Amino acid sequence: MGNLDSVRARVAAACAAAGRQPEEVTLVVVTKYFPASDVRLLHRAGVRHVAENRHQEAVAKREMCSDLDLSWHFVGQLQSNKAAAVGAWADVVQSVDRERLVTGLGRAAQRRSRPLEVLLQVSLDPPAEVGAGSGTSRGGVSLDQVGALAAAIAATEHLVLRGVMGVAPPGGDPAEAFARLATVLDSVRAEQPSARWLSAGMSGDLEAAIGCGATHVRVGTAILGNRPTPG
Numbered sequence: 001m002g003n004l005d006s007v008r009a010r011v012a013a014a015c016a017a018a019g020r021q022p023e024e025v026t027l028v029v030v031t032k033y034f035p036a037s038d039v040r041l042l043h044r045a046g047v048r049h050v051a052e053n054r055h056q057e058a059v060a061k062r063e064m065c066s067d068l069d070l071s072w073h074f075v076g077q078l079q080s081n082k083a084a085a086v087g088a089w090a091d092v093v094q095s096v097d098r099e100r101l102v103t104g105l106g107r108a109a110q111r112r113s114r115p116l117e118v119l120l121q122v123s124l125d126p127p128a129e130v131g132a133g134s135g136t137s138r139g140g141v142s143l144d145q146v147g148a149l150a151a152a153i154a155a156t157e158h159l160v161l162r163g164v165m166g167v168a169p170p171g172g173d174p175a176e177a178f179a180r181l182a183t184v185l186d187s188v189r190a191e192q193p194s195a196r197w198l199s200a201g202m203s204g205d206l207e208a209a210i211g212c213g214a215t216h217v218r219v220g221t222a223i224l225g226n227r228p229t230p231g
């Protein structure tokens with residue numbers, strides 16, 4: 001797991017540059033499309049947080065790794081009719097971007113032994129591209145809807161709003177996008193004190209995210225290599 005070491009070194013260097021402690025940043029390894037055997041290797045190497053973006057695949061992998069103490073994050077686009085199913089196995093759902101998901105997640109969380117932790121996914125795309133069939137698959141709630149969605153989550157029993165997540169749009173300045181996300185977190189936290197996590201940064205831009213206060217980075221390719229073709 002040499003790539004894991006180099007990503008840990010990148011995280012440590014970015015923390016040092018930002019005057020932060022490496023313990024402030026949780027490494028979430030995005031294992032989508034990779035087999036359960038890789039999850040096992042990662043666990044042996046000390047990884048405790050993994051992320052998936054497809055329900056069926058995640059359920060199968062989680063089952064195969066049920067003996068491991070791992071926190072499973074969901075980071076994919078969530079269909080409304082899958083929300084309850086994902087809420088049944090995920091420890092953290094990072095991609096809550098509309099109110100329709102909240103009901104299903106809440107229903108699933110009610111049947112669990114502990115609350116379901118969720119992050120609000122915020123769109124960092126230029127305003128003109130948000131929603132409106134621009135073909136982006138990044139998802140995310142637009143800025144003007146953030147407060148209402150945060151309130152809806154906070155009002156739902158068994159859900160805990162932990163913070164916000166965002167994906168920097170390609171071609172832009174990730175530091176600018178993540179700085180905006182940090183501002184959104186501040187505004188959410190002013191109303192909902194449980195919201196403290198800033199999930200930002202992937203293989204290509206984790207340094208920029210850590211510089212903007214990321215508490216969670218989601219890294220796939222830089223650790224596991226290029227993803228196998230889905231299917």
Ligand SMILES: *Cc1c(COP(=O)(O)O)cnc(C)c1O
Nearest residue numbers: 030075202203218219220221222
């Ligand atoms: C796939 C994915 C990642 C990981 O991206 P890499 O560039 O492979 O590190 C992070 N976040 C989300 C939401 C993803 O879907």
